[in-house]
Amino acid sequence: LAKTTQPISMDSYEGQEVNITCSHNNIATNDYITWYQQFPSQGPRFIIQGYKTKVTNEVASLFIPADRKSSTLSLPRVSLSDTAVYYCLVGDFNRDDKIIFGKGTRLHILP
Amino acid sequence: EPEVTQTPSHQVTQMGQEVILRCVPISNHLYFYWYRQILGQKVEFLVSFYNNEISEKSEIFDDQFSVERPDGSNFTLKIRSTKLEDSAMYFCASSEGLAGVDEQFFGPGTRLTVL
Numbered sequence: 001l002a003k004t005t006q007p008i009s010m011d012s013y014e015g016q017e018v019n020i021t022c023s024h025n026n027i028a029t030n031d032y033i034t035w036y037q038q039f040p041s042q043g044p045r046f047i048i049q050g051y052k053t054k055v056t057n058e059v060a061s062l063f064i065p066a067d068r069k070s071s072t073l074s075l076p077r078v079s080l081s082d083t084a085v086y087y088c089l090v091g092d093f094n095r096d097d098k099i100i101f102g103k104g105t106r107l108h109i110l111p
Numbered sequence: 112e113p114e115v116t117q118t119p120s121h122q123v124t125q126m127g128q129e130v131i132l133r134c135v136p137i138s139n140h141l142y143f144y145w146y147r148q149i150l151g152q153k154v155e156f157l158v159s160f161y162n163n164e165i166s167e168k169s170e171i172f173d174d175q176f177s178v179e180r181p182d183g184s185n186f187t188l189k190i191r192s193t194k195l196e197d198s199a200m201y202f203c204a205s206s207e208g209l210a211g212v213d214e215q216f217f218g219p220g221t222r223l224t225v226l
Binding site: 034038041042043044045046049087098099100101102103104 | 115144146153154155156159167169200202204214215216217218219220222
């Protein structure tokens with residue numbers, strides 16, 4: 001499992017776009033990049049997953065450069081309810097049957 | 112939308128007692144997991160379960176812990192003799208395929224308090 005590094009915390013304001021970058025310098029060929037979100041006292045929830053370039057869903061976008069050594073989760077027009085911890089995870093789709101969570105990024109949205 | 116359910120939502124027990132935490136994974140999922148989160152800390156992997164056997168476990172998952180899928184729908188975590196440091200939120204999760212590529216669906220958790 002590739003080690004990931006992401007900011008411990010971030011603050012932003014309602015209505016802004018928030019970008020959280022994660023570095024994973026040792027990513028392997030078979031690794032996918034996945035982001036989870038966790039609200040207080042709840043289980044983590046899958047947000048988005050990608051392998052390369054850009055992935056977009058109804059919640060977020062994920063930008064992955066060609067070297068795949070980093071990725072950026074983009075949350076458009078955040079609201080107070082987006083205050084949560086966001087985890088960047090890297091895993092091998094042929095092998096990994098567990099998720100190893102890091103400390104994540106604690107995102108605090110201000111009014 | 113299908114979801115993972117867990118019971119009870121909160122369990123209080125005395126140190127040394129046995130507890131069983133219950134989970135009902137999503138019905139067509141094949142992989143099952145338990146994680147725990149001590150208050151204020153990160154989510155920690157405990158064990159993964161596939162094809163009726165443990166596929167991987169962490170150092171935390173020692174002889175005091177066991178898992179079982181007794182009837183094809185429930186997935187349980189048993190702690191034989193609880194310690195104070197077992198107090199945590201315990202999350203069950205399930206996925207269709209391997210965690211590396213397939214989304215894991217987490218339950219709402221069971222808060223275990225050991226007195």
